Amino acid sequence: MGGDLGFYLVQALTGLSSASALFLVASGLSIIFGVTRVVNFAHGSFYMLGAYIAYTLIGHLGGALGFWVAVLLAGVAVGIIGVVVELLILRRVYQAPELFQLVATFGVILVIQDLALLVWGAEDLFGPAAPGLEGTVNLLGTRLPEYDLALIALSLFVLGALWLLFQRTRWGTLVRAATEDREMVGALGVNQAWLFTGAFFLGSMLAGLGGAAQLPKGGADLLMDFNILAAVFVVVVVGGMGSIAGAFLAAVLISELGAFGILLIPQSTLVLMFAVMAVVLIFRPWGLLGRPEAPGQHGQAGPPEPPLRPPPPRLRAAGLLLLAALLALPAFADDFTLVLAVEIAIMALFAASLHFAMGPGGMVSFGHAAFFGGGAYAAALLVKYAGSPMEVALLFAPAMAGVLALVFGWFCVRLTGVYLAMLTLAFAQVGWSIVFQWGEVTGGDDGILGIWPSEWASDRLAFYYLSVLASAGGILALQYVLHSPFGYAMRACRDSVVRSASIGIDVQRQQWLAFAFSGALAGLAGGLFVFSKGSVFPDEMSIPRSFDALIMVLLGGVKTLLGPIAGAVTFTWLQDEISRLEYWRLILGALIIAIVVAFPQGVAGFLRARAGPWFGIREMEA
C-alpha cells in the first residue's frame, strides 16, 4: 500500500521536475513575445546552447558550487547571446512585417546548429551528475533522484523571482505596460529599444538556464532545439501567451499528464497532449491565463491588400511563358537540371499551397510539412502495404493529407494569428514524432524505400512532365479557387470576421475548409516528392521542411501567387547549391539573415517595387 502511494508520489514529482525545463523555456518565450511581438523560433536553440555551454563550464569549474555557478553562468551567457541576436538582427527588422522576423530567427537556428556542431561535435554529450545531488531519496518506499527535487526547487524559485520582478520593480511594470500597448509606453518617455533588449536578455537567459539545469538528466545533443520547441509552443498556447503563471500551470499540467499517461498507455503522451489542447482551446481559446489578442494584430504581413483582381494580362502571359519554357526545358537541359527542376516544381506547389492558407486565407501555418509529409507517407505506405500503383497513390496522398488537415484544422481555426501558427507547428511536430517513433509501420528514421513511379513514368523525361504538369495543375487549382466565390468568402473572413459573419458566412467552417484544401495540395506535392526520390523519411514532416515553405513564401511575397513560385525557384536552387558544402546550415542561415536584413520587405517586395508596374501590378493603396 505504502509502496503504491510512494510510487504515485514519485511519479508526480518526476512530472514536476520535467516541467521545470518546459516552464523556463516557455516563460522566456512568453516574455520576449509579450514585449517585442516576435515569436522567437531560436528559443529552442538558446535552450540547447545553455546545455552545451554549461557542459563546458562544468568541466572547468569543479565541485558543487562550481556546478551551480556554471549553470548560472551558462544562463547569463545565453542571455548575452540573445542580446547580440536582438541588437544585430532583430532591431533592424522590427519595422518589417512580423513574419520576416520569424524568418530571421529561423536563420539564427540554422547558424546555431552548425556552430554547436563545430564547437561540441556531433556526438551526444552525457550530462555530468550534480555534485552532492547524485543520490536518491526514499519516498514511502520508492526512490526519487535528488536532482529532481533540485529542479522543482529551481522552477519554483524562478517563478517567485519573476513574480517579484514583474510586480515589484519599475522595469517589470514597464514590461507589463509595453505588453499591453507599446506605442503608449513610448509616448510616455520610455525608450522601447532598451525594453526590447532587456526582454531578450531575460527571455534568452531563462531558456539557457533551462537547458543548463536539465544537463544532468538529459545531457546535450543537437536535436534539443526542435525537440523542445513544439512542447514549448503547446505550453504557451495552453497557458496563454504572455502569462508567466499560465506557462507554469501548463508546463505542470502537460508534464504530469506525461508522467501518469505513460502508466496507462505507453506512447499515450502525444494523445494526451492533444486531448488537453483540445479541451483548453474549446473552452479557453486564449489559453488558461491568457488574454484574447486584438483582431488583426498578428499574422498579417503588412497593410490590407487591394481588392483581388484577375492577374493582369502581362503577368498572365509571363506565367504561360514560364510554363512553356518548362515544357521545352528537356530539349536543352541535362539530367541533373531536370531532377532539380522536378524538385523546384514540387516545392512551388508546396509553397503555393502554404501561400493559399497564409496570404488569402490569413492563416499562417508554421507546420505545413505535416501535410507535405503526410501526403508523402500516405502514398508510400499505400504502395508498401497495398502494393498500389503510383496513379492511385498520387490520388491517395492529397486525400489523406486533406483528412489530416481537416483534423488539425478543426483545432487550429479556433485560434487566430500567432496562436494558430504555433499550434500548427505543434501538430506537425506530433506528426513527426509519430512517424519517427512508430518504426514497425513507418520504418522510423530509416524511412520507407523503393517507392518508384509506374512503368510509363519511370523514364526521367516522363516523370519530369508528370510532375511539372501535376504541380502546375495544383497551382492553377489554387488560383481557380481563389477567384471563385469560395475564395472571396475566404478573403472576407480574413479581413473581417465580424462583417463576414454578419453577411452569413460561417467563418470557422470557411477557414476550416480552406485549410483542408491547402493541406490536400501540400499532400499532392508530398506524393509527387516520394516518387521523385523513391523514398520518404521523417525529415519530410520536420520543422525545417515547414520552414522551407515558409521562407519560400515570405521571400517571394504573400501578395501574389507568383511570389511563392519565385521563392520556390530561388530557395530550392540555392539550397541545392549550398547543401553540398560542409556546414551548409551555417551558410544558409547567414544568407537568410542577410537577405532579411537587406530586404526587409522581401525580395519580391523589392522586385515588385521595381518591375511590378510593368507587369501591371499596382502597389497597394494603404
Added chain:
Amino acid sequence: MGLSLSVRGLHSFYGRAHILADVSLEAAAGEVVALLGRNGAGKSTTLKSIIGIVRPAQGAVELDGARISGEPPHRICRRGLGYVPEERRVFASLTVNGNLEVGRQPPRPGLTPWTPARLFELFPNLAGMGDRTAGQMSGGEQQMLTIARTLMGNPALVLLDEPSEGLAPVIVEQMVRAIRALKKEGLAIVLSEQNVNFAMKVADRAYIIEKGRIRHQCTIDELMADEAMRRTYLTV
C-alpha cells in the same frame, strides 16, 4: 516654466492617404489652445504628429525654438511634451499606481514635480484607488488616469486628445477645474475637441480644422460671438 510650441506647415499621411495638409499652430507658455473639428477632421492625427507617433512627412514642430519633429516619441516626451491619447488608453491590467509609475520621469526644473499624492488632489475621484486595476475603473476615472499618468512625466506642455469625450456632466466639470489648475501651474495645453462648449470653458484661443486643414483661428471670445462659424465647421 511652460514651453511654447510652434507647428509649421505639417503634412501627414497614413500610407498614401494625405491626412494633414499644411497644418500650422502656436501655443505659448501658460496658454490653453483648442483644436476644434468634427469626426475625422484630423485632430488626433495633428496631436500624434506633434508627439511623433505619426511621423510627419513635411513641416516642422518646434519646442521653444528647438526642432523636435522627426525624433521618436520617447525623446519628444522627455523634452517636456506630454501626450494624453483619446479613448482612454490606460494599461488595463496594471493598477492605478502601476499606470502612474509607467508615466514617471525625472522632475523638470522650474515646475513642481508631480507625485501620486498631488495628482489625487487634482483628481479627487482617483484618491484611494491606487491599488485598483485600471481595467476595472469607470470611463471617467480612466480618462482622469490617462491625464494623471502623463502628468507624472512632469511635462511643460500637454497635448490632450478629446478630454471631455463620453464624460458625464459632473465629471466634465471636474475636468474643467483640472485643466484650469494646470494652466495656473504655467503649463501650455493643446486640446482637441468636438465639444465646443467644453472648449469655451477652458481655452484661450481656438483653431478650427476641417479635412486636415486649419480653416480658421480666433480667440475663444470671437468664437463665442460667431454662431455662423460654429455652425459651418462644428457640431453644436
